Amino acid sequence: MSKDINSEKDLTGIELGPQSKGFVSFLSKDPSLNGVIKDFRYGYIRASSFFKKKIPEVKLTLVYSREEMNNLIGYKTSSWFVGYADSSSKIFMFSPSVFDRESNHNKKDFRKVLCHEISHLFIRQIHNSYEPVWLEEGLAYYVAGQESRLKNSNPIFNNPKALFLIDTRNRWNKTIGSQPDVPYALAFLLVDFLISCYSKDRVIKLLMSLEGRYNKKRFCQKFRKLYGKDIKLILKEFFSRQNIK
Numbered sequence: 001m002s003k004d005i006n007s008e009k010d011l012t013g014i015e016l017g018p019q020s021k022g023f024v025s026f027l028s029k030d031p032s033l034n035g036v037i038k039d040f041r042y043g044y045i046r047a048s049s050f051f052k053k054k055i056p057e058v059k060l061t062l063v064y065s066r067e068e069m070n071n072l073i074g075y076k077t078s079s080w081f082v083g084y085a086d087s088s089s090k091i092f093m094f095s096p097s098v099f100d101r102e103s104n105h106n107k108k109d110f111r112k113v114l115c116h117e118i119s120h121l122f123i124r125q126i127h128n129s130y131e132p133v134w135l136e137e138g139l140a141y142y143v144a145g146q147e148s149r150l151k152n153s154n155p156i157f158n159n160p161k162a163l164f165l166i167d168t169r170n171r172w173n174k175t176i177g178s179q180p181d182v183p184y185a186l187a188f189l190l191v192d193f194l195i196s197c198y199s200k201d202r203v204i205k206l207l208m209s210l211e212g213r214y215n216k217k218r219f220c221q222k223f224r225k226l227y228g229k230d231i232k233l234i235l236k237e238f239f240s241r242q243n244i245k
């Protein structure tokens with residue numbers, strides 16, 4: 001164990017798997033540390049086996065107040081916001097010891113949220129852009145085994161263009177405004193549908209094919225090439241399935 005040079009926190013190194021090291025930056029006497037280390041390993045192994053990839057170093061910084069989180073991110077975050085992954089294999093998350101107090105999440109969500117953030121790091125290795133956001137967030141949600149609480153009576157299921165309300169960062173943020181669960185849940189259901197009906201490998205191939213900046217038209221072309229049909233048809237299938245359930 002050593003001092004984290006960039007902060008007042010302690011730093012501990014752990015083995016995440018073969019050729020993968022993890023680091024946790026934490027406040028000394030944090031009673032959650034051992035649990036965090038277990039969850040870190042669990043989340044890493046889960047994501048690594050899903051993507052069949054490794055990341056040599058992952059750093060997790062535990063955060064202890066909403067103010068600290070806001071300062072790290074540079075803007076005022078909402079109460080549902082509990083963590084994020086940056087582009088250099090660093091994750092910032094509330095420690096389980098303050099999770100309930102600083103957010104509207106249950107402490108029990110920590111493990112899944114951490115796995116979600118780790119999944120972002122793996123996705124970033126395959127496709128170096130955050131867009132389309134529904135694919136990125138839906139996949140992270142899927143890998144982490146997070147559940148959707150979206151009811152199929154939600155009006156979003158009557159919108160055949162729903163996918164294009166949550167593709168760019170701007171549109172995603174607009175949709176997320178009042179009901180943060182809705183875009184996440186829809187993104188998850190879509191990815192879940194694509195994986196169960198068209199295989200996980202095809203979703204990964206789709207990610208790999210999306211080089212560079214997101215562009216709706218180009219995305220639809222790549223999609224059609226891989227799935228053999230128009231994305232609109234696949235969306236129809238998806239929505240009709242949701243309504244049967």
Ligand SMILES: [Zn+2]
Pocket residue numbers: 116120137140
């Ligand atoms: Zn996410």
